[in-house]
Amino acid sequence: MRVVIAEDSPIYRALMKKYFEQWGLLCVFALDGAQAWDLLRESEIPTLALLGWVLPKMDGIELCRRIRTSLGARQYIYAILITAKDSKQDLLDAMEAGADDYLIKPFYAPELKARVLAGKRILDLQSTLLQTQESLRIAATHDALTGIKNRMEIIGVLKQELARSRRSGGSVGIMFADIDHFKSINDSMGHLAGDSVLKVVSGRLTAAVRVYDHVGRYGGEEFLVVLPDCDLKRTEGRAQELLQAVSKKAVTTSNGTRTVTVSIGIASTSVSGFVEVEELINRADQALYRAKENGRNRVEGPLPAAALEVVHARFKDEE
Ligand code: GH3
Ligand code: MG
Numbered sequence: 001m002r003v004v005i006a007e008d009s010p011i012y013r014a015l016m017k018k019y020f021e022q023w024g025l026l027c028v029f030a031l032d033g034a035q036a037w038d039l040l041r042e043s044e045i046p047t048l049a050l051l052g053w054v055l056p057k058m059d060g061i062e063l064c065r066r067i068r069t070s071l072g073a074r075q076y077i078y079a080i081l082i083t084a085k086d087s088k089q090d091l092l093d094a095m096e097a098g099a100d101d102y103l104i105k106p107f108y109a110p111e112l113k114a115r116v117l118a119g120k121r122i123l124d125l126q127s128t129l130l131q132t133q134e135s136l137r138i139a140a141t142h143d144a145l146t147g148i149k150n151r152m153e154i155i156g157v158l159k160q161e162l163a164r165s166r167r168s169g170g171s172v173g174i175m176f177a178d179i180d181h182f183k184s185i186n187d188s189m190g191h192l193a194g195d196s197v198l199k200v201v202s203g204r205l206t207a208a209v210r211v212y213d214h215v216g217r218y219g220g221e222e223f224l225v226v227l228p229d230c231d232l233k234r235t236e237g238r239a240q241e242l243l244q245a246v247s248k249k250a251v252t253t254s255n256g257t258r259t260v261t262v263s264i265g266i267a268s269t270s271v272s273g274f275v276e277v278e279e280l281i282n283r284a285d286q287a288l289y290r291a292k293e294n295g296r297n298r299v300e301g302p303l304p305a306a307a308l309e310v311v312h313a314r315f316k317d318e319e
């Protein structure tokens with residue numbers, strides 16, 4: 001918790017500095033309302049704000065209003081208004097403007113400390129709530145075994161990237177990577193060793209991509225990698241690197257060591273044009289199928305136009 005005190009009286013500032021030092025709490029001072037506002041909005045750390053009512057540049061009531069209307073819910077500020085105004089209507093005005101509590105000058109140290117403790121309890125509760133919210137968000141969007149994005153999340157990311165590239169005119173590349181003969185890894189080394197292999201492979205894939213690329217577990221032993229701003233050529237280059245990254249060192253599990261390879265199917269909007277998510281995934285999936293057919297541990301992309309014509313001609317002959 002950080003403490004921000006907006007107080008223009010040097011006497012009260014000195015007094016509060018002394019109290020807070022005694023209580024082992026660090027505090028920063030603002031000499032007017034504008035300075036206080038800058039301090040309050042600059043950080044997302046839970047903050048206890050002690051605000052004078054009458055302040056140069058912006059009064060405490062306006063500060064309370066801004067805290068409640070302009071700052072997001074993630075940035076809870078517990079605001080205590082400190083003033084010599086002591087009518088019941090003043091108290092109501094302060095609370096309606098967004099103050100959490102109210103302290104009348106002159107005050108004694110125990111009164112201030114009691115208010116600060118109540119504020120700290122609320123801020124601690126708020127932090128716990130935000131942490132829980134964040135844990136739930138991670139659990140809902142990430143795969144429990146590997147810790148990388150889950151299927152829904154990686155598809156969401158791809159959707160966003162496709163929409164962004166449509167606006168910016170760039171291209172999006174994707175890779176569909178599937179571990180080769182994974183069933184035989186499970187069968188020979190056991191399901192737990194299989195799980196370790198999944199973790200190691202997802203770790204190697206994640207480590208091998210750029211920070212702004214995204215790796216997700218699409219299902220079982222299949223991974224979807226989203227590469228913003230990658231045409232087919234660059235996507236292929238990156239896929240070859242991933243192939244190396246996965247296979248270059250054998251994977252050690254509690255039940256033995258084994259070299260693991262993946263097959264990768266790639267697609268990019270630089271070839272497909274602006275297509276929907278399902279269509280792009282479908283193209284990468286078909287390419288993956290060919291990578292498996294052509295011997296595994298390899299990358300395949302869309303069929304070149306000439307080859308497509310041959311395939312079509314063959315289908316025509318067979319009709
Ligand atoms: P291919 O080279 O053609 O991809 O063959 P494969 O054996 O990798 O593919 P197949 O689809 O036959 O088998 C995939 C296996 O992955 C079957 C399934 O039991 C296993 N699997 C899926 N999810 C998990 C998991 O979370 N942990 C473990 N250990 N195995 C899993
Ligand atoms: Mg598979």
Ligand code: MG
Nearest residue numbers: 178179180182
């Ligand atoms: Mg497989």
